[in-house]
Amino acid sequence: MRQLGSYIYFLLFLPLSVSMADPIIDAKKLDFSLVLDIRYATKNNFTHTQVYPEARCCLRKPVAEALSRVQSSLKIRGLRLKIFDCYRPFSVQKKFWELVPDERYVADPKKGSRHNRGAAVDVTLIDSSGNEVEMPSQYDDFSEKAHRNYKLASKSAIANRTLLEKAMEREGFVGFETEWWHFDHKSWQGYAVEDLPFSAIP
């Protein structure tokens, strides 16, 4: 009986250990058409400091593949994704928390952000000329305008928010309630929090 128990245990945890082995890769190398505007690699972010040494979008391989499929589905409509943030090293999360120790805006490092697992993205839509489409708020606007259920935005902003949501959901991403730009991949729990520096990701 004990042997059967350990066999079941093995079967239950096998998929988890396999997915944990998914490497963090450079998403742009997988899909060159992804447009990056990595705000934390500039001073144009809520911390007003450059916290990433490089502007890169790194993700777990299956998450990067899912994002690339979203990009392909949008191209048919003359739209593309613009990416603000992907994998975030854990040490940066701690820095954010020192600056803004408020869970409404920043994930507590005790729990870790899904960005630290390489399984979350911050994205918006751009048109064929590369201009951002209208959304209910700016990126990292920590007001209720950023909430997914905010209804007082213009009709086109709401339509664009919904279009992005649907395109992401079709490929397994789940939107975060209080930030229209943030999506977790449904596989996030299978990945550990990492503190790999960008320089260690090929």
Ligand SMILES: [Zn+2]
């Ligand atoms: Zn985010």
